[in-house]
Amino acid sequence: MRIVALAGGIGGARFLRGLKDVTGPGDEITVIGNTGDDIHLFGLKVCPDLDTLMYTLGGGIHEEQGWGRADETWSIKGEMKAYGVGPEWFGLGDKDFATHIVRTQMLAAGYPLSAVTEALCERWQPGVRLLPMSDDRVETHVRITDESGTRAVHFQEYWVRLHAAVDAEAIIPVGADTAKPAPGVLEAIAAADVILLPPSNPVVSIGTVLAVPGIRQAVGSAAAPVVGLSPIIGGSPVRGMADKVLQAVGVDTTAEAVALHYGRKGAVRSASNEGGGGRRAGLLDGWLVDTADAASVAAVEAAGIPCRAVPLLMSDPEATAAMARAALDLAEQVRA
Amino acid sequence: MRIVALAGGIGGARFLRGLKDVTGPGDEITVIGNTGDDIHLFGLKVCPDLDTLMYTLGGGIHEEQGWGRADETWSIKGEMKAYGVGPEWFGLGDKDFATHIVRTQMLAAGYPLSAVTEALCERWQPGVRLLPMSDDRVETHVRITDESGTRAVHFQEYWVRLHAAVDAEAIIPVGADTAKPAPGVLEAIAAADVILLPPSNPVVSIGTVLAVPGIRQAVGSAAAPVVGLSPIIGGSPVRGMADKVLQAVGVDTTAEAVALHYGRKGAVRSASNEGGGGRRAGLLDGWLVDTADAASVAAVEAAGIPCRAVPLLMSDPEATAAMARAALDLAEQVRA
Incomplete structure (x- = not known):
């Protein structure tokens, strides 16, 4: 089975680890990673979401923290402070710096970000094909x-x-308006058997991926079922401050509102104030909410989106694997 | 007193520490550092000699090693190996990397190397004015x-x-042939009361500084006495493999031959095979050899260069300070 997932950082990465647990060697997972979080720091190109995906799936993540490297050292951070060079608020450990140094050197040599990401993954062997959403700067x-x-x-x-x-x-x-999808992104979406929207931030993670011209259209018109998982449980983001950015695009912090924000696949509606104008294709063939939000299932289904309530807290590997299993099950149900 | 010293890395840095010990707050030391050892590694600009000077004089050097930082960590080196990114043969610790990251970022922002070096020295407070020989790449x-x-x-x-x-x-x-002396270099030489050639490598350290058009001429015609210290004791380099590069320019590995290679100030002779053609100004008003080479004093003086035999092993701070004292004393003698 060919599975495509759009993903941000921590939440997406943990979900994908669960997905790997319930798929086999015959399955191919392509991850289209958000690069809108990318930032240039100390003259280096830092890709927080790609790195979180790569480190998490490759076994190098700092588990408790959710970002950065396990067994990290912090010599450079101390030196930067001694040199009076900021910013101080962004934590980059020494091992993490090495990734950014290698990436920056390859980019300067002319390789596109997608090729650089592939090269970095040669080491990390994340078990998925990791593609940046675009080689262009967003x-x-x-x-x-x-x-x-x-x-x-x-x-x-x-x-x-x-x-x-x-x-x-x-x-x-x-x-984003002038960015092009990275090589392989549209092809992977078109060839997918299942497309998943993990419980990543719907605005600044998955929303940014969808903002690259061509990607939303490709997902919205894909032959494969598209199933999403709510990052909102009981009216709050599971992690992070998603409510703040949902508010900015006029979406309530509820599992139901996020489903309607993604929209029913096949439906077309006028765009919200998320940027970009005109009409926007709906995406979802199915939606998972947490059991705490079981009451919203009827409303989501009333909007034409098949919906199930299952536990959505990624509290341990087994719970996360069960979520991935539930998403794949729902995809099979809506396909049938 | 205004003292100018041309210097390479370890030997020059240690000598200068001794020079600081025998000078006072009323004295100004300007160091013109070799940048011919500079190398681009991992996309970063590395200036080994400037850093050795800065770390040594600023109290951050790894004492036993002579280069790199005290209390260094090596996370990045391990990561580079894991990524398969070389070279492995050049040792850059994490703290050292921070210096190169800051330098590279400033250079990319448009600051010349001299301004970057000044900014780095804001932190290190080396107690000397450290100038790269040139802002141009050599x-x-x-x-x-x-x-x-x-x-x-x-x-x-x-x-x-x-x-x-x-x-x-x-x-x-x-x-080197198209490089210009960095701002302040020629002015410092012209305004100097004493000019010193520390026991740095006469070919690849001091020789490279002198290869920047204008510097040799400025030293050779300076009003201030120019005194050098032999890096060769008893026919061997005190440190490093200077014999190899002396051989390349047709100079014997003896204290006497190095003196004649620098030449007597005021004399002009045809250039050796060191690169560049034409005639070359002699530099020395005085020369110090080690007591082990006392027999060569007569030959150096026969070439018109006042010469003294004093202990030249920088075995401890006191011995090094005594060398600096001897060099300043000789400068006063030849001035009188």
Whole structure:
């Protein structure tokens, strides 16, 4: 079976580990990773979501933290402080730095990000084909208003430095409008047997992937069933501060609202204020909500999206594998 | 007193530490550092001699090793090996990497190497004004013949990877012919009260500094006395493999031959095969040899260069300070 998943960082990576547990050697998993979180720090190209996916699936992640490397050292961070070179708010360990140094060197040598990612994965052997959503530079910015006035800050600054403590007024995937899907992205979607939307952030992770022209259309018109998993349980994000960015695009922080935000595959509706204009293709053939949100199943189904309530907390590998199994089961049901 | 010293890495740095010990707050030391050893590794600009000078004088050097940082960690080196990214033969620790990352970022932002060096020294406070010989890229290459045929390799490859085990046929300071002295270099030489040539490598360290058009002429015509210290004791280099590169320029590995290679200030002779053509200004107003080479004093003086035999082993801070004191004393004698 050929499975395609769109994914952000921590949540997506953990879900994909569960997916690997319930698939076999005959299955092929292609992951289309968000690169809107990418940032240039210290002259180096840092791809937080791709690295979290690569480290998690390749066995190098810092498990408790969810990002960065296990058994990390922090010599460079101390040196940067001694040199007075910032930013200090973004944590890059020494081992992590090595990845960014290798990536930056390859990019400077002319390799596109997709080729660089493939080369890095030669080492990590993540067991999936990891593709960046695009080889073109896309950077998610967030419009905020604080004592410095109204301005757009890099997503990482909003998320990591400001901890999303101020309201996000708009999410702007800078560069997305002219970006092209990376080689293999559209082909993988077209050839997929199942397409999954893991419980990643629907706005700044999966939403950014979908903002690359061609990807939303490809998913929305794919022959394969598209099944998503709610990142919202009982009205709160399972992890992170997704409510802040959902609010920015006018979507309530509920499992039902996120389903309607993705939309029913085959439906076309006018775009929200997420950026880009015009009409937008719906995506979902199926949706999973947590058992805590069982009451919303009827409303989602009323919108034409088959929906099931199953446990969606990735509390351990078994629970995560069961979620992946449930997503694949729902895909088979809607296919039939 | 305004003192100018031309310097390479380890030997120059240790000598300068001794010089600081015998000078006071009213004295100004300007160090013109060799950048011919510079190399681009992992996409980063590495300046081994400038860093050795900066770390040694700023209290961050690995004392036993003579290069690199004290209390270093090596996470990145392990990662590079895991990624299969070389070279492996050049040792860069994590803290050292931080310096190269900051330098590379500043260079990419448009600052010349002299400004970057000044910024790095803001942290290290080396107690001297450290100037690169040039802001222009100069890289010393070494012509060798081995089983791969005759070819030129980067000096670092010759020195660090090959351990100078094959003969150096020629020393080629690539780019030196069109390089300009960094801002402040010629001014410092012109304004100096004393100019010192520490016991650095006379070919690939001090020789490279002198290969930048204008520097040799400035030293050779300086009003200040120029005093050098022999890096050769009893027919052998005190440290490193200077004999190999002396041989390449047709100079015997003796304290006397190195003095004659630098030449008597005021004398002009045809250039050796060190690269560059035409006539070359002599430099020395005075020369120090080790007591083991006392027999060569007469020959050096016969060439018109005042010479003294004093202990030249930098075995401890006191011995090194005494060497610096002897050099300054000789400068006063020849001035009078």
